[in-house]
Amino acid sequence: MRTYAIRLHPGQDLKKRVIKFCNENKIQAGVILTCVGSLSKATLRLADENIKKEFVEKFEIVSLVGTLSPDGVHLHLSISDKDGNTFGGHLKEGCIIYTTAEIIIGEIGDLRFERKVDETTKFKELVISKR
Numbered sequence: 001m002r003t004y005a006i007r008l009h010p011g012q013d014l015k016k017r018v019i020k021f022c023n024e025n026k027i028q029a030g031v032i033l034t035c036v037g038s039l040s041k042a043t044l045r046l047a048d049e050n051i052k053k054e055f056v057e058k059f060e061i062v063s064l065v066g067t068l069s070p071d072g073v074h075l076h077l078s079i080s081d082k083d084g085n086t087f088g089g090h091l092k093e094g095c096i097i098y099t100t101a102e103i104i105i106g107e108i109g110d111l112r113f114e115r116k117v118d119e120t121t122k123f124k125e126l127v128i129s130k131r
Contacts, residue, residue: 001106008037008101014064015075015093018103022068028131029111030068032075037061037101042079043094052092055079061101062086067126068105069113074126 004025008017022030039059045052059079066075077095078088112131115124 001108003033004105004107006103006105008097008103010040010097010099012097012101013093014039014077014095014097014101015073015091018068018075018105019073021105022073023070026070027068027105027107028070029108029113029128031106031108032064032066032068033104033106035061035064035101035103037103038098039079039095040098041094041096042077043092044077044089045092046089052094053089054094057081058098062088064091064103066091067113069115069126072115072124074115 006021038061042055042059043052059081062078062080064075064077066073075091076088077091078086080086110131112129114127116127118125
């Protein structure tokens with residue numbers, strides 16, 4: 001496994017920057033190993049919802065998990081507020097870095113990830129193949 005470390009800065013969009021980094025580095029089968037940081041705004045699609053919701057306040061990033069492929073990412077984010085209440089959902093564009101995001105990405109060298117529409121779910125789902 002090859003590993004990458006990146007740091008995002010205030011005002012950057014978490015999802016856009018992860019996608020840009022993956023494209024620039026031609027990551028074929030990536031996974032988020034860890035992420036810590038903070039947000040000033042979070043945009044998530046919550047479980048079993050078809051709409052995205054925006055939350056504007058300061059949040060700690062508790063976790064970021066998911067898979068990364070050349071044709072799309074599937075990321076879930078957990079955040080906590082100033083009272084320690086924690087919630088999460090499907091990461092959407094519009095999660096804005098407050099102070100930092102320190103992200104470690106792993107790339108599985110012998111695999112290739114693709115995202116294709118699944119006939120059952122109607123979503124772009126992960127397809128795994130050997131390189």
